[in-house]
Amino acid sequence: MKRIGVLTSGGDAPGMNAAIRAVVRTCIQNEMSVIGFKRGYNGLLMRSENEHEDFEILTTRSVSDKIHRGGTFLMTARCLDFKEERFQMQAVRNLKMLGVEGLVCIGGDGTYKGAEALNRLGIPTIGIPGTIDNDLAYTDYTIGFDTALNTACECINKVRETSDSHERVSLITVMGRNCGDIALHTAFACGAELFMVPEIPWSIEDIAERVKWGVMRGKRSMIIVFAEGALQSLTSDIPALCKEHPDLKDISVHHISSSQVAMIIEHLSGQETRATVLGYIQRGGSPSAQDRILASRLGARAAELLRDDQGGLAVGIRGNKIIEVPLSEVQNGTHAADTELSQLINVMAVMTKS
């Protein structure tokens, strides 16, 4: 191929810029030109009044001073229309018009669906896993995950200091709607006492029991790491709980949130419990060294695959080696290490009762 495109789609992740840079510079080294499309798949639809709002030619200089920047300078957005084939075909026409022969799509699960569709319609595509959630089972790591862990650990460290000073329990919500990887790894790395993830059923009563037991063991403060999506695997009967404990009558049983979970834990355990939601902070920040390295290796490989006229693949890392798998075989999912980690957290936090 002589000309390819690149875009970032879905939630932004630190390291996306490093991946774009690697795609661009590998292409230029191989005498290929690169067009950067803006706002994910929206850029392919070319609906802006000003063409420059949809795409631009990327040179060596365009990606200078970008490797260490968070976010994505190509911007990102959801594109609901792109689920429809007529818009996918519009994109194919636009790409052909611009002479773009292949496309690198950086993002998560949703991004890969779009990439697969384009590939099916005749534009060879390569997916690069750019998402902090680490929720793609075919690769050990996704770009942004390592940075998100470090950011979460730094934040939790700050919360722990104030927790210690006040002898409180802190329940800290981290990202992860369907995948508990951020929560699990963060909890392990921070020495958290407890964690809740969507993959493992849990009850508030049990958590409260364990908090009481931790206090008995002399713990002055405790950290509970809570994955956004952990409410999915909550087994407690909240209405029954609230009926049993009249003080909990203000709890909304329809819209239970992590701060209400904290309230119930406080009530059941007798320990002051405060909720903190890390939120968008986790997505930002200069990418870690490992994320920059991973992004650069994956970006280079993606460009080489298109150079060699291969498409329909997702690149990833397994056991420190760059791999590629068919986009059609990629599925959302979690990783095998989870059981080892979740057991180790219990051992390390000295929260298992023998």
Add this chain to the structure above:
Amino acid sequence: MKRIGVLTSGGDAPGMNAAIRAVVRTCIQNEMSVIGFKRGYNGLLMRSENEHEDFEILTTRSVSDKIHRGGTFLMTARCLDFKEERFQMQAVRNLKMLGVEGLVCIGGDGTYKGAEALNRLGIPTIGIPGTIDNDLAYTDYTIGFDTALNTACECINKVRETSDSHERVSLITVMGRNCGDIALHTAFACGAELFMVPEIPWSIEDIAERVKWGVMRGKRSMIIVFAEGALQSLTSDIPALCKEHPDLKDISVHHISSSQVAMIIEHLSGQETRATVLGYIQRGGSPSAQDRILASRLGARAAELLRDDQGGLAVGIRGNKIIEVPLSEVQNGTHAADTELSQLINVMAVMTKS
């Protein structure tokens, strides 16, 4: 005096440990001994079964490796009982029993009230301003404020990267129930476009107008810094607004929160708006160089004042000079610089319409 006490009370603030260290080491240099009381005024009431839970003798070694640590190793807590004179008198008896002749109380407005009471009852006390809120008008800065600003700026920087990538408005809630100093200084230092503080009336309609105007001016993303207490000065008629805009019918008009403010802004301005609450992260972290220096200077002065048998004073900094004022004259309040800053923010953000 030959023996004094020290305690930290109220919300913890980075630099409290540096202040305790300075008190202890200045005392030892002056051949005075120091007792550290735990959990604020609770320690003075000596209600724990184990004496060591209430107080301990602090040596040079006790405060080693502490200057750079966030939180307070003496712990802190509220003590509602201490508002009653009988408990204050109990504390005086306990202090006398231990041979403690004076007391350094590190904290905010509530802490100063307790210190004033003890002083009236015959224990000379010195107040050190330890609170991130900077809400003590007699001193230019309180211990922890500078660190909190730096922490908030780092967090907002991360949010801005993801905001830019998604072309969103981000509404970021920072601490400050009655005092907008953190919000104002953070907004200024981060180059935020807009801010809301308890001292200045504001309406959601006006904010939404300004967001629209910013978009017209070409701003791809905007940062709005929101002080926790800013709802106090909200002038909008929320029920009327919600009636006017049927899409807003889910807004609770009783319990409006910053995330609901974000929702209304999004609705009125047509710009995607996301809320982030920084929360307890702002209290933690290794104190900044300036906070360590301020805390050390204030701690040293407090110890010297008690050495010279002076009490009933609060120490502070004005125009880079350490000062002391009578505790009875200290009042909660904001600072004169506010008008200058709030005007400058508008100029810098290019958000004023001429």
Add this chain to the structure above:
Amino acid sequence: MKRIGVLTSGGDAPGMNAAIRAVVRTCIQNEMSVIGFKRGYNGLLMRSENEHEDFEILTTRSVSDKIHRGGTFLMTARCLDFKEERFQMQAVRNLKMLGVEGLVCIGGDGTYKGAEALNRLGIPTIGIPGTIDNDLAYTDYTIGFDTALNTACECINKVRETSDSHERVSLITVMGRNCGDIALHTAFACGAELFMVPEIPWSIEDIAERVKWGVMRGKRSMIIVFAEGALQSLTSDIPALCKEHPDLKDISVHHISSSQVAMIIEHLSGQETRATVLGYIQRGGSPSAQDRILASRLGARAAELLRDDQGGLAVGIRGNKIIEVPLSEVQNGTHAADTELSQLINVMAVMTKS
């Protein structure tokens, strides 16, 4: 005035970009246009082949996304030629040709000399103190100083951890050729045991004695903060010392460096002593909140002064108030707080023998 220029000169300092931004946005608010000159006074001489290399018109957009960036996007350089009047006059001619009526010069002592010359030759100039060294006596703080302190403290914290693990003395060289402010404030903020600055005479023998005394007092590791320029005030007779201690015969008596000072301390005290030079790391980094605020306030004031046709002034901060003094009265120098700080360091480090 309707059009002014701005430049940064001398060593770069974090916050310079924030100052340029404030100048530009204040001007635009006041309907003045701004030209940014590149590489300090070199830009005024317009010697590049490409005009764009010498200057550019700065708009609101030019200074977007700059407030939090270290360094200076206008670049900086020394310009030896500018000490000669014929080149100063060339600059005046060029400024007039471009319709530039006034100039903001951001930098240190050398920068101010150039600004004063231009002012004398008929171009009103305002100096903004941008230097990490804090070596301008008329202002309490210079832009970049606060950030440099925080950076130095973070670095020293890392060195202290490895020092503690190895039970070593670490001698850490920080910036400051003629002014010990960085060293003094850093030493105080880090809880360093000892410091050497150009303003206070010291001998290696005395330092080694104090190290031995610290070890006797039970200190496992020690931090010594060393200002670059501290060799100026060294009173030891190095050749005599080396003759007395044959193991020191490899010490170059002509070119003594901080790492050789460490070697001599190790020899005289018997304690392993390692040297670290922080170097250029101290100049970089995102400016602290205080530096951004200070830079923005000073930049705004500078622009307002030129708007009001005032020149020949340096702006600064004294006791939290923005002030201006005639450029002709500004002199290099240190600050009054030094004695208080240097005594406090000794008290805090428990390194004074009574």
Add this chain to the structure above:
Amino acid sequence: MKRIGVLTSGGDAPGMNAAIRAVVRTCIQNEMSVIGFKRGYNGLLMRSENEHEDFEILTTRSVSDKIHRGGTFLMTARCLDFKEERFQMQAVRNLKMLGVEGLVCIGGDGTYKGAEALNRLGIPTIGIPGTIDNDLAYTDYTIGFDTALNTACECINKVRETSDSHERVSLITVMGRNCGDIALHTAFACGAELFMVPEIPWSIEDIAERVKWGVMRGKRSMIIVFAEGALQSLTSDIPALCKEHPDLKDISVHHISSSQVAMIIEHLSGQETRATVLGYIQRGGSPSAQDRILASRLGARAAELLRDDQGGLAVGIRGNKIIEVPLSEVQNGTHAADTELSQLINVMAVMTKS
């Protein structure tokens, strides 16, 4: 086993505390007790007057609040005596006297030699790779390497800002006497233009040529990452170079250092070149999330192996799986990924001439 020992030896590395914590807590979970020996193998020789200086019993509480701390609370030191068998046998006697049946030794290559000797003499030992250098070929990563990369990247980022402002070349020396892994990964992650490592021959003339070529390509500033040990693979004839260029006559041909390399590059390329040595800063700092996780996994496995009466093994990670190999087969060395990385750096920096 019912009682084991643990020690850290050689240079400290961030994550050592996390490894000790994992050993201790896994043991306690398995009803084994743990003794921590201080200052590496010195602790086993029990030469201190005060027994507490040599070792202490470690409880769950001893390792609280340690997972995020840099350095090693057991301290570390070299122990030259331990190369002699009589001292090794003394250690075995001491261990038996204390009822210690096995030993976990955390460190690098030298530490492993001591562990192997003890194992041969009848004390089962497990080695944990704790060294920032990543110079153990049997494991993909050593504890501390990831943190050191992140620290180096942060520092280089700061230097790049000031380099950009001054349009300079910066030559930055990072750790790595025999192994270029830190330099290589750091250079890649920072987007450095050039690097020198002990494994790849290089000449100053070639580097200077490439600097000139980079300037021609429009690079305003460049970063060169230099491994401490890179002088080993320097192929230039320095005396000849200095003779050829009279301005270089002050260069010491015997003791050439990285700052002299910078000087020669400046002379040959005509570009201002400044040297920075990161030094001990790289060893410190709170361990990264990955280092904490790796350290915890390895520590837990080491304890389990001793529990199961296995010894003479080194634990490590390969392809994300914890592995163990006989201590006798572990050899110092570098990793296979190097060629891929070093080629990618050239592509990414656009520094290859086609």
